[in-house]
Amino acid sequence: MIKKWLSSSLLVAMVVVLMVGCSSNAGKNAGTNAGTNAGTNAPKTTTESGQTTLKVYTWYNLENEKFDVIKTEFEKAYPDIKIEYVSAGDNNSNEHVKKVDLAAASNEDMDVIMFSSPAHYAQRLALGMLEPLDDYLAKDGLNFEEEYSVDTKVDGKYYGLPGKSVNFFVAINENHLKEANLPVPTDWTWDEFLDYAAKMTKLDGEKKRYGTYFHTWVNPYLMLANSNEPNNSYLVTDDHKSANIDTASIRKSLEIRLQADQDKIATPYAEVISQKLNYRPQYFNEEASMILTGTFMIPEVGGTDKVPATFKTVFAPLPKSNKEDHITSDITSDLVTVYSKSKNKEAAYTFVRWFTTEGLVVQGRNIPSWKKANMEEVLDTIIGATNNPEMIDKESALYFFNESNMIARPNPPSYTAEVEAVLQDQFDLMMLQGQSIDDTIQNAQQKIQKIVDSYQ
Template sequence: MFKRNWKRFSAAAAILSLIVSGCASGSGESQGAGSNGSAADGTVTIKLHTWYPKKTDNWDVAIAEFEKKHPNIKVEFVSAEDNNSNEYYKKLDLASASGEALDVVMFSNMNYLSQRMELGMLEPLDGYLEQEGAVLADEYTVDTRIGGKTYGLPGKSVLPLVFINENHLKEAGLELPKDWTWDEYMQYAKAMTKTDAGKTRYGTYFHSWSTQAYFVQSMNQAFGANLTTDDGAAANADTPSVRKSLELRLQGEEEGFVTPYSEVISQKLNYRPQYFNQETSMISMGSFLVPETGGTDQVPATFKTVFAPLPKVNKEDPISGNVSGDVLGIYSKSKHKEEAYTFIRWYTTEGIVLQGKYFPSWKKAEMNEVVDNIIAGTKTPEMIDKESLLYVLEHTKQTTAAVAVPFHAELEKAFIEEFDAMMLSGQDLDTTVKNAQQRIQKIIDSK
């Protein structure tokens, strides 16, 4: 497992402890002031902290059904409803530090959960699972264990796949791929690139996320997917997968069929308008974007989207992709842990299917029903090609990468600085990889 001498997080834990103890001594309570969430009739109210909008994402529907099934538990939905998970984490940490009553807490991926687990914010769930005879690996496609312990159950599953504008595909005379390589993906992008009256519609777009700089490694391989080795002990930037990613990014730039990186950065471009405004023909993105291809109140769907599996490096490789997604945990100081677990377990199984907005991590979900629910909830369901979507979901082997080290953001920053030097200033690939490897190792050694 990862090295435990993480100075930054040890310091943060100490500060958090001081803040919490200070709040407790001032209020005379160990956890927040006011009601403990229990009513005179025995009804318990638990708080669900998230960043999602309640009505837009059908949380009101899911919560109403849960409360119907469990009339002794009420769920208070706590969210800024702005879909901004980064701001949510700041508020969550502040709420924890100030001694607010917390019960169910959500994380957008395991890295964020891991950071707060290190600070003692999360309750282990293994005892609850054992009590009901449930085995994590039998229930869910995503492995959320850290050091052999379970601190959260997976909710929404995000599988990488390719979104393609069907009109552009047909215009280029191309068949929808069912099994392809990254080299073929780039050939498709080149074929769909079109310049008219001085304006270029690019064949594909890579977003500014650091993982899209080393996408072959971050999306395709279950082992060694991060910028460190899976044990967190060594840098993992000088690899064939990273090199392949960089080669493909350079090819797209040099041959002019990928949205220029300089424009992505300088104009702060976003993948949603790039795809939905038909500025690009194809993107490799997570399955969370599928419902939006059927149109929303804000962005109507004006073309049909077809889906292809994530490309592979070699023809003989299996079709696979690293899944990630939301994780729900119990706050370690919650006064209603049993009730919080009851909600988490229900929501991450039948609840998320009922919600009809996300692909679940629950293995027992009927995928055809899930897809039908998602498509039915869109503005123009005919714009989502169900057949190709089901094909991708049924033929992709879902894998789980190791949880990144808590200081992963520092590593990403170092890597992106070298990537920028390559993409924007002409630094050669070998120097980029060498510098990134050395800088990442230096950061690891300092922890």
């Protein structure tokens, strides 16, 4: 039975997959000989010179994110393999997955597929679109846990390798901190975060400035305090058997959002929704003094040709619910995978492995999930490559990496989109129509439990 979480594009992809005899079971069964006959017996897409050409699907803005460097350096290391990118551009991951689903439904060539989130990864895995990589890893003699900081295993198998590491922290306009006579936070609570936001808010004058801005993603912005939970930190429990909404952490998260809105120290949620605001302009236009964001923002605060850096950014660890809690930050990552119907699986794996290790280092834009990368050297490369490196405070960034307990979470269930939609609906009722926190939690808990039960 096709699950309700599938979007219309995914339904098309599933129909085509079934028509050509490549169901999700077929995709999983292909893993039993992956790495042994996949690379030797599968037909290859080659150029006239006999070189293999890989089609790499991504959402990245290829120019801004230096994917030309990736292509040049990889082809230099592997001259028999050429890279051809297919990108949605402008870092739009939602448009990217639509393009991937359409390509799968149309039987277009794909070799490597990048995903921006575990949810996108889990959904396409459920369709049998991803090649198991265990045999390739075994052939290389790799111990996954020793190589990567993010676990991508699903049902005992690896279907992708982690790309850039994304850790969440708080980016703060240093000028606004100094103006409010506040020190750079090194160990703080959510209550103190709200106090900082209040002291940096300026609503008088022609231009309003809020102390903070919360973006529209469910994770982490509707579950802020869950970062302190070592286990069961998502909307369903880690074993995917129960809804996980009626908790102290979710309650605290909703209280933070509601208080910030009511006290007018965060960009009003009604404006965020109605005006379709984005965190980058809010921060870079100095309409918000600090934002909870990911480490992918480090190079951006150093300025680009399109958006020059006009102020210095300092960084703080994620706030804690209680003083006695440890400083923590979740680790998530991009997922880089081999398409299960690729005609060039061995070459595709070669690129995936290289990109998730040396490739991310030479790209110099992001923090790798590869444990063998030197963090300070990577940070120096990232900062040094920006237009205005002096606008990035390296000391506070290093403090965040060194002092935070990084927690790699289990992959979410394939019905993540459905679960998150429920919490989003209830959150909107709370923020926009005055529904109580108690009712918001109770309603979301019951509705999500029904979804969980339907997948058991």
